[in-house]
Amino acid sequence: MLSGLPCLGSGLGYRPELAAAIGDHSDRIDWLEVITEHYLFEPGDQRETLLDLRRRCPIVPHGVELSLGAPEETAGRYLDALAQLVADVGAPWFSDHLSFTRAGDVALGTLVPLPRAREVAREVGHRAQAAQEAVGVPLLLENITYYLDLPAPLTEAQFITEVMEHCECGLLLDLTNLDVNARNHGYSPEEFLDSIPLERVVQVHLAGGEDDPAGAMALDTHAAPVPEQVWTLLSELVKRAPVRTTLLERDALFPEDFAELQADLDRARAVLLGAPGTRAGVV
Incomplete structure (x- = not known):
């Protein structure tokens, strides 16, 4: 399913704060990524906004509540609504995170890292495959940041590789998350890239972060320009993986001058x- 996916180009994460600037500069934004859950059960103004965006450029939903590592299966109502959203905007794929975000009826409000064990990877892979089949287009799985690293049988790269052994999904490789994790937990991002199935990488996330005031930890804030070390990782990655598109994420401290985002x-x-x-599909 991955080999025939289009090359969308250089996209931007849609945020309401950026709506006016996106409208003014839509000719220089190749595609938009929207937060899935903002549109699943909103048939009114939210959905109309989404369809208006779709008339301007391709749209891809990016979720936070698929919760593939939760104790219970993803609700059929959620998957049905997600499949309808994907169909409504004609999305070539959808994406979510290698994490869990709820336990039973309790929403955790954050992306919780998964226990890095083979049996967990196997179960997550099976659930990801089931979600992909229910929605009908490829699912891309994203690596997350984590600040506490408990002892585990597998490294992060080994865990991701094991998950992919049990599904036919693609990877959304967040290079900022990779950079933050590598610095915080003392491993080489290049060795990480050597250890995962790069042939599955379809999309890349790019964002900015900062160091905490004490300088002891890197933080993934989505509130700054993309740092140089992340650009270096992107240049290395596209030499080795069939990356079809990039996506710039900005969630806070939006610049007054859109030229800052346009430059990235x-x-x-x-x-x-x-x-x-x-790269014929890139515009």
Whole structure:
């Protein structure tokens, strides 16, 4: 299912705070990623906004509540609504995180990392495959940041690889998350890339972060320009993986001048266009 996916180009995460700027600069934004849960059960103004966006450029839903590692299966009502959303916007894929976000009826309000064990990876892979089949287009799984690293049988890269052994899904590789985790937990991002199935990477997330005031930990804030070390990782990745698209995330401290975000969008597009292989689908 992954080999025929389109190359969307350089996209931006849609946030209401950016709506006016997106409208003014839509000719230089190749596609938009929207938060799935904002549109699942909102048939009114929210859905109309989404369909208006779809008339401007491709739309891809990115979720936070698939909760593949939760104790219980994903609710059929959620998957039915997600399949309808994907169909309504004609999305070529949808994405969510390798995490869990709820336990029973309790919403945890954060992306909780999964226990890195083979049996967990197997179960998550099976659930991801079931979700993909229910929705009808490829599911991309995203690596998350984690600040507490408990002892586990598998490394993060080994766990991701094991999950992919049990599903036919793709990977959404968040390079900022990779950079933050590598710095906080003392491993090499290059060795991480060496250890995961790069042929499954379809999309990349790019964002900015900061160091905590004490300087002891890197933080994934989505509130700053993309740092240089993340651009370096992107340049390395596109030489080795069939990356079809990049996505710039900004959730806070939005710049007054959209040119700051546009510069990152243009730079990401240039990296894609300069990668080996065919990029005919990139605009």
